Amino acid sequence: MPIRDNTIEDFQVCNNLTALHFLQEFNGKNRKNLWTIININAEPLLLELFNHKYFAVPRLIGYCGRAVIEQHSGNPLNSIENFDWYKRAKVAKQLLKAAEQFTFGHAKFRLYLTDISPDNIAISDDLVVTFVDLGHGILIDKSSAILVISGSHYTEPFNDDEYGFSRQEVCGSAISDHNVYAVCKLLLSVTAPWPMMRNGLLHSPPPELNAKDLFEHIEQCVYTTEKVSRFKLCAKIQQILDDIVVQVL
Ligand SMILES: Nc1ncnc2c1ncn2[C@@H]1O[C@H](COP(=O)(O)OP(=O)(O)O)[C@@H](O)[C@H]1O
Ligand SMILES: [Mg+2]
Structure with missing residues (x-):
């Protein structure tokens, strides 16, 4: 067929x-x-x-x-724009986890989401994140790695409001950091473009919070040109978010 x-x-x-x-x-x-x-x-x-x-x-x-x-999975991501910062931090952690899961979590396939936007993400009353629009995506069989260049694909960053990706490049590598880049760039960064909320999901951190490390890592995830692994940055950002959220529980 x-x-x-x-x-x-x-x-x-x-x-x-x-x-x-x-x-x-x-x-x-x-x-x-x-x-x-x-x-x-x-x-x-x-x-x-x-x-x-x-x-x-x-x-x-x-x-x-x-x-x-x-299942109805909640309201669009931007509906939590004015929620307590620590609640938004909990959501940010899940967004990164989900980006990893779509990339690594299936036994046979990787799914790269190509329409990540606040409207396509739902947040339930108990702050569970759901990606509700899988109609736009790129699927690759993990065993295709033998057909393509091995190693991981690094997405070249775009400046400011620009965002793009190359299907050929995403498909041309065994693993692409596309999902992680998209979450950092389109949802978490202080430069996240419209239609994301102004200054990104983690806008207006509380004054008592010392989160310089967190914001630096997020911007590195977006803009690094040194081809550092966005997967490592993703893990690090999640760990920082976990540590912060645990302190207020
Ligand atoms: N399972 C769901 N739970 C909650 N809201 C949803 C769900 N599916 C869709 N929506 C809402 O409906 C809107 C349109 O659905 P979507 O699947 O994104 O269609 P389209 O292909 O038209 O973008 C989404 O932006 C989201 O706000
Ligand atoms: Mg949609």
Whole structure:
């Protein structure tokens, strides 16, 4: 079953091996239905593959044609703009964790989200983060690493409001830091562009907080040109956030 141009609306698979393995995951489904779903909206298939028990995605209830029924996961990220800083710190930690999980957490695939925005992230009343729009993404089979250049892809930073990525580069490496870069750049940084809240999710830290280290690491995650590993920075930022949040519990 060929997938034309490796493209399913805004959802893309990196190569034929990924397409083949993706389809094999749904062997139990009727082939005609599968073909229709893939061409109309691949999101429910991704929600099956990246199950809500392990990934920050909504619980899938069912789907038919264009309609997808899923758990309501809360309000858009910007609805917590004026929440207590420590609550926003807890959310920031989950955003980074989720970026790691989509990159490393599945046994067979990596999913790179290509439409990360505050509207596509829901926050529940108890501050659980869910990525609600998986319709835009790039899927790569981990075993494709043998077909592409090994090593990890470093996303070249853009200045200020500009943001972009190259599908060829993301697909051309065994691992890309795309998800981590996107979370740092589009959501956490003080320079996070519209439609993110002004000065990023961690705006207006409390005066008693000594978080110079935290903000430096976040900006390094966005702007570093020294090709330091954004995965290491991501782990470090999470650790700093954990330490800060633990102190106020
Ligand atoms: N599971 C969900 N829980 C809470 N809000 C959701 C959920 N799914 C979608 N939304 C809300 O609906 C909006 C549109 O849904 P989305 O899947 O992003 O569609 P589109 O492809 O039109 O962007 C989202 O921006 C989000 O605010
Ligand atoms: Mg959306």
